[in-house]
Amino acid sequence: MTSAELIAKLKERFGASVRGVSEINPNKVRVEVAPDSVAPVCEALYRDYGARFIITAGIDSRPERGCFDVDHVFSLDPDKTFVIVRASVPPDAPSLDSITPRVPAAYWAERELYDVVGVKAEGHPDPRRLIMPDDWPDDVFPLRKDVKHGDWPSLGEENADASYPWKPAPEGTSTVVVGPFFPVLEEPAQLRLYVDGERVIDCDYRGFYNHRGIEKMGDSALTYNEIPFIAERICGICGFIHSSCYCETAEEAMGIRAPRRARYIRSLMLEVERIHSHLLWLGIAGHIIGFDTVLMQAWRVREPIMWLCEKITGNRKTYGMNLVGGVRRDIPQEIQPELLEVVDRIEKETAAIIDAVVGDTVLKARLSGVGVLPEEKARELAVVGPTVRGSNLPLDARVDHPYAAYDEIPPKVITHPDCDNWARVVVRLEETIESIRWIREALKQMPDGPIMASDIPEEIPPEQWGVFVVEAPRGEAIHYVVTGGDNRPARWRVRAPTYQNLQALPYLIAQETIADVPITLGSMDPCFSCTERTEIVNVRSGESKVLDQQELLRLSREATERMRGR
Amino acid sequence: MIISKLKEAIICFKAGRVTLPYPFKPHDPAENFRGRVTVDAEKCIGCAGCAEVCPSRCIIVTDPSPDKRVIEFFLERCTYCARCAEVCPEDAVTATQEFETATNDTQDMHIKVELFMSTCRRCGRCYEPPTPLDRPMETGMRPPAGGNGNGEG
Structure with missing residues (x-):
């Protein structure tokens, strides 16, 4: 199916919801759709036309056009074609229907969309933070244009004690914490395994500790x-x-x-x-x-x-x-x-x-x-x-x-x-x-x-x-x-x-x-790119002291302040 | 099982000793190696092309007076891309073979070049384009409009 045929089909099916098409070449098209029909269009692409979800990009277009743009990128692999579904959402309390319930692969992408641009995915099954730290202020979204590079939000008291809301352990399981220093590649990420005896029942992941912006x-x-x-x-x-x-x-x-x-x-x-x-x-x-x-x-x-x-x-x-x-x-x-x-x-x-x-x-x-x-x-x-x-x-x-x-x-x-x-x-x-x-x-x-x-x-x-x-x-x-x-x-x-x-x-x-x-x-060859607790051992006296999350946070913040002051 | 273990043993024995005696004997990098950069103050014409292309912004140019230009390299931030050496019209900046740059004094990683510049009092510029000074102004080598963009300006 060529992109022209695909767009004709989308237009036939969704009518006026398909607002415009921008094309670099026949293999790369961007379709602008009405915000309320993003989820059905994405579902149709994924279920009916064999498209594979790749990524979501949120763009702060307020300076140019007074809106946020959300671009869901799909690939039609056999046809060597990219289709980008774009929706423009108004700047006040921006939100968009989540596509994750219909396209499961968008699970992280939509969590990140809120974290960095502040566009809320309505109906997302798991709207926790993904990228930003737990004590990050609720109203600062780093990829918005009003946040300048090098700006530091004031980390107020509001979230000072925040910690990651881990998935509750399923009944009858014990929790095994792996990380925050990861055993496979010696890099920072944390995995909680919910186990029943030796068997893993479920797990939860928290990474992005080294998010570099x-x-x-x-x-x-x-x-x-x-x-x-x-x-x-x-x-x-x-x-x-x-x-x-x-x-x-x-x-x-x-x-x-x-x-x-x-x-x-x-x-x-x-x-x-x-x-x-x-x-x-x-x-x-x-x-x-x-x-x-x-x-x-x-x-x-x-x-x-x-x-x-x-x-x-x-x-x-x-x-x-x-x-x-x-x-x-x-x-x-x-x-x-x-x-x-x-x-x-x-x-x-x-x-x-x-x-x-x-x-x-x-x-x-x-x-x-x-x-x-x-x-x-x-x-x-x-x-x-x-x-x-x-x-x-x-x-x-x-x-x-x-x-x-x-x-x-x-x-x-x-x-x-x-x-x-x-x-x-x-x-x-x-x-x-x-x-x-x-x-x-x-x-x-x-x-x-x-x-x-x-x-x-x-x-x-x-x-x-x-x-x-x-x-x-x-x-x-x-x-x-x-x-x-x-x-x-x-x-x-x-x-x-x-x-x-x-x-x-x-x-x-x-x-x-x-x-x-x-x-x-x-086997996936993971590549990650902080700690809750660390132990300090004085090698001379043999004394050891465990720093808890609060102390470590305080030390980290002091170090950050020192670096900023330089 | 036994056969594959034997095969693995043969691979190991065949390899022999492969470790190098570094750091007890020096190890020379390849000829094209991009090591620590150096500046020849005699050749430098003060065009500041190096400062404009440096992705890590570790080359700072200041003009403390109309006839003096200071170019400073803060190499502790250098990422060794050697773009400065590439765009230098006079080959004053070069990437050396030096890679053992660990130090506990950051001053060891600073280079400061002071140049006496002459200004044309009549027209404000002295050359007809194209000159070496125009080359750093080519596409992709220009600074962005509105400040140096490093968030501190």
């Missing part, structure tokens, strides 16, 4: 060409993915395209990143289940490609390669034999690891049939990346929404029918090999030419938009840019893949044992 910087402090460097710091492992995705999106909004050679270089670096990320993950997965040989060997195999990255880009991670319009450094002819040699060696050694690991019955027993996510549940929760491909759904942004050079060399989509932790391991291992094949192919076909576009417009008009997804090692990263004045976006919305995947956690670990929780979570 990067989107706010993008629309109030940085300029178009500075954002790639901050975007790269969204994640330490898939940094290049975020900067590429932002650049492709911003280029689309500006109506330009990076030269073909630059697109090949982006794709090559993206595949390099996938190889080293999957090997890193393999090591961590081994470590979680106590198989440290895999950790040591996978990371040893990974190291040469990191050094090669340093040679090509100037750093082993955080390459700093992307700018709007192209890339900063070429992959010169003389380095290509070395790149091929490194990937050959990695292919051989990864194949040896796969050969050893796949036959390991202990490992297989530990992973098979654990953390099962059936196909229909995977679709309902809109999980992405190896998590969804391990559930036998062939979703891959490189094929579904080709970007960079993937339109010229499509990769093979790897799926596995088992839907469990084992399936996700196999998918990642096979993808590593597939990435190496892709790199060889791309080096053969890489065209000559400039690496930076020459037609970057002098002035970028406001109200232009662009949307792109990039297939990160852990799933789709999406960036949505709406241009503004002042040489910077009016809104830059980012969704990293783990955002969607973590929402599937309660389903994955229900009825599993506690011992299987770390690897099940690890």
Whole structure:
């Protein structure tokens, strides 16, 4: 179904509720609908037309048009099309019907919508805070334009004692608190497991302790060409993915395209990143289940490609390669034999690891049939990346929404029918090999030419938009840019893949044992980016003192005040 | 089971010793490495292009008097993107190979360049475009309208 057919169908079904259509190209359309018919339109897209929910972006358009815009982004994967459903809501006490009861994947997105822009999702089944701290003032919404970057709300007394309203434990269960320092990746997040004996009945999650306000910087402090460097710091492992995705999106909004050679270089670096990320993950997965040989060997195999990255880009991670319009450094002819040699060696050694690991019955027993996510549940929760491909759904942004050079060399989509932790391991291992094949192919076909576009417009008009997804090692990263004045976006919305995947956690670990929780979570390759309690031990005297939440909060606030005073 | 354990053992033995003797022996980074930046005051013409492109805003330019310009690098905030070195029209700013920058005195990470500038008293500008001074004004290198946008201005 083309987007024109889809819009005709929507118009026929919802009549005057469909108010207007804005189109970049036939594959990217934005449909403006009346606020009261957003929920039915989204339901129709999801249930009847096979669309997959991606993200919600709330935009404070009061300065320009006197309203808040809420954009629900959907993807029609087989048709390579994005459909954005936009509703404009009036500025006083803004609210909109929640779509979560009809489109379950919007669960976090709508909670965030209230947290950062203050548009209430009426009828949301779980309207708790998601992003902002518990003691954040009730009337400050950081992504509104009247909040300036660098402003600090006064943390008054009203919420001083607030703590997160955890889900009540189901009757007959005990609560096991995991975190706030998370055991899988040593990062801050908290999980409460409600267990009956060894079995997990339900769980609740609180994260975003390290929320850094990067989107706010993008629309109030940085300029178009500075954002790639901050975007790269969204994640330490898939940094290049975020900067590429932002650049492709911003280029689309500006109506330009990076030269073909630059697109090949982006794709090559993206595949390099996938190889080293999957090997890193393999090591961590081994470590979680106590198989440290895999950790040591996978990371040893990974190291040469990191050094090669340093040679090509100037750093082993955080390459700093992307700018709007192209890339900063070429992959010169003389380095290509070395790149091929490194990937050959990695292919051989990864194949040896796969050969050893796949036959390991202990490992297989530990992973098979654990953390099962059936196909229909995977679709309902809109999980992405190896998590969804391990559930036998062939979703891959490189094929579904080709970007960079993937339109010229499509990769093979790897799926596995088992839907469990084992399936996700196999998918990642096979993808590593597939990435190496892709790199060889791309080096053969890489065209000559400039690496930076020459037609970057002098002035970028406001109200232009662009949307792109990039297939990160852990799933789709999406960036949505709406241009503004002042040489910077009016809104830059980012969704990293783990955002969607973590929402599937309660389903994955229900009825599993506690011992299987770390690897099940690890199988999604989560990436988090505070504490209630901490213990201070004086090593000389051996005295220890436990700080409770109140004391720790006080200390944190004092530290914040000291930094602000600097 | 036994076979796969043997295979795993072979992988380990084949790898041998892979750790490097760093920090007991120096480790040289790759030729193109983006390390700590440095400024050659002799070459600097005071165009401030580096300050305009710096994403972390760690290069501050001030003009304490009409004929004096001060360019300061506060490198403790540097993210090592080396955009300053890239846009410098005179190659005065360069990224070095230095990466061991840990220090307990932030002064070690400050660079201050003082330049004597001459101003054209007749027209206020001395050059016909395009000059190296115009290059930092290209799209994407300009500062946003209305302040430096770092929330403190």
